[in-house]
Amino acid sequence: MSKTDEFKAHLEKGYTFKGDSIILGTGIVDHEPIPQAQIKIPLKTLNRHGMIAGATGTGKTITLQVLAEQLSHHGIPSVMMDLKGDLSGLAQAGQMNPIIEKRIGLIGIDYEPTKFPVELMSISNEKGVKLKATVSEFGPVLISQILELNDTQRGVIALVFRYCDTHHLPLLDLKDLKKVLQYVINEGKQEIMKEFGAVSPATVNTIMRKIIELEQQGAENFFGELSFDVNDFVQTENGKGVISIIRLTDIQNRPKLFSTFMLSLLSEIYETFPEEGDTGKPKLCLFIDEAHLVFSNASKDLIDKIEAIVKLIRSKGVGVYFCTQTPTDVPEKVLGQLGLKIQHSLRAFTAKDRTAIKKTAENYPLTDFYKTDEILTSMGIGEALVTALNEKGIPTPLAHTLLRSPESRMNILAPEEINDLVNKSSLVRKYNVEIDRKSAFEILDEKITRAEQMAAEQAAESTTAQRRSPGRPPKETSMIEDLSKNTMVRQIGRTIFRELARGIMGSLSGKKR
Template identity: 40%
Template structure:
């Protein structure tokens, strides 16, 4: 069984093998150095070594040049002679050009298989980091996630969270009594941040089918670990999304993988390029989470290797946990650079053969000052190391090769089709439709009730009117008749009878006839 990973040659003539013990491969590491000093080659040869040992690898491709690992190096290329000479110089007798098993991934689904997760899996802490929310806004987001859990509403994609926040805003008064203040301004700010995230391509990232971690931990039938390459050249334009995604991936690995204790080799190795993006302007809660993950995830058999220009980019508490170090040249042009150079040198176990500060400053391209954990986990003495040449192609592969690798991938067809199952958005929409229908029915019932009441009132008025005319007028006529008979005699009574007839239908006809004759005469 392979126990070591050959890194390069050290010593005065670079003939002393420098190996990384696989059983300490999960003790994390650092690859640092100025631009153009050889960090990508070191990343490449470490990924190749882990893959040969049957360890799956995840790495991000910031500049697009790591995709060449899917292709064997070209013996006729311009680097063939220097690499051959370097292999001979360090005694790398097994050096050969070869391609490696690669799976391409892409959050946008353009240069690899789509990568998605759900809002629930991301969680409020990382979403707050992703959107740059204030403490108050983060509190409201936590309330929204709590409500979703209690109401049994899955949060899968962006429209789920947007719909839930709308509901939270509409019910802010009730929720404030139970969970604390839910300000309309905070809800509005979160919605605006979600809109910005949506415009940056966040809709591609949130949804289903979500990434299954076992697809990142595949091994070929011949025992080599797959190298999972995340296309990040477009993603890096949204650095907050890039850093949050990688941190989410680490968190998922930490929460999902079982404890394995001490192992002969890592279960998975994770290379985090441009690591400073993870810590720039990061709140303390987030840095604490990264430190916790870095401290504990090695017990799950996962190694994390940060790649950055300067060790100062990594917080000191996390830097102290990185046992395997590959320090390429640091250029000390300013007082700050010189101070950083001295601090970097102080973290190494000194070698009596040379001054560490001078070595870090003076190593050439392809060289590094290395220190790897030895037996019992003791840091090895710092050594100037000529890094071994990579077996794979330096630089990007062409579009046709990428397409072929994607089409023959073991996960082809698993993530390409998006599906949208019943979740918070649909549930809240159904609730709104049911409430609207209930309100419409209640309004119809109320209108019908009002119509019945109006009809009953109208009948009552008609009844009272009829009773008044039938009873009251006969009594009035009897009274008037008695009065006229007693006071006016027969002439008065006759007059009353005539007037009565004139008021009736016959009288009205007579009057109309008389008036009509008068007008005709005119």
């Protein structure tokens, strides 16, 4: 048996599955594609997560496009983080050309130019469905992790959330959170001390600076209402899974906002979706492009949180796929959870690069058909090393693969095409509505204003009474006595208002946390 025949038999044994599968491409040996030696991924194991890695210009984005298309064909929706603006072409059909024709002949598949159902989304000023979440939905633990707070600062955030819960103060956006923090160390200092103990102004000021830093990266566009319901990601249209493309081209230089959004999205999906069990295919797949932005700027607590969610979210029928330049961009504990690995070519310009390539090669199954570290630097565009999990959860043989071509456009949409897609979206009409209902900021502002008005009225009445008293000159008071009276009056005003507000606001309720 020739090496080619032996390799083909090896692949057929490793990539033959009983259930439905996705065809990625055809195997290559000695730099020659083997016709019809198809490399497949069973749908059953697509919730075991994965990684697409490779140097710039090796075809990672096209691989993302192919995966999303094949998932859609099987009725599986997906969510794609588009930081470079390259994925919108999924909404339009591709075109046949000689290169595609040759490639599909080698793989042994049909090719039909296809446009897929696409929803454009955004967390910034890009056109599309506006994705938002409230501060209350994040909760004190997640907010503290995002802001990278120490234990003392976390305690203050927990106090703030507790106070807002008990006093019916909705925390919707960062403006609300800052207002409550200011109230805690100023007008509400005595009230807070009575209920929870003293709070250090220095600690609150540090938290405020961290919130401002987050705001400077554009987080004010993300926090607020109407909160996005993650169940709206799980849609089909004419039997095809809807591909939700989150356009992030204007936040590449704002990694904290990106990691904040990613963590909130994963957390919300995990907490919202029910346990699925073994359904034969995933309910949803998430593709995180430029994944190094999530991990390189995240704190240890944030990475631990992501790691925990990645471990558990597959039971919800959700697969998470990281796209980055080298596997070392992903923490080892997360890397160990990834069942599918698609490795495009790497570049070796320095000694450090060569060391990284050797380390990368060690992440893949051993093979007798080629040297992995040599293949990693010699693959062409549209080629990759592939290993997945078979239906029994066992890694498939490592295969040098000629990847299939996308059926949709390998280019971005024109501005008028984007406008047309956005205008037709029912989710845009649902979520792109400005909502600024009465929340903690407005309620505390009213409370402070009323207390100050009451204090002013009390002071005016006292002055008038003194003027009307016959035969007695007004008693001189010291500055300390004046301050004491004003403080007492302000506290009386706050107490009276709190008792009134308890009845008025008792019916108010924030959105779920």
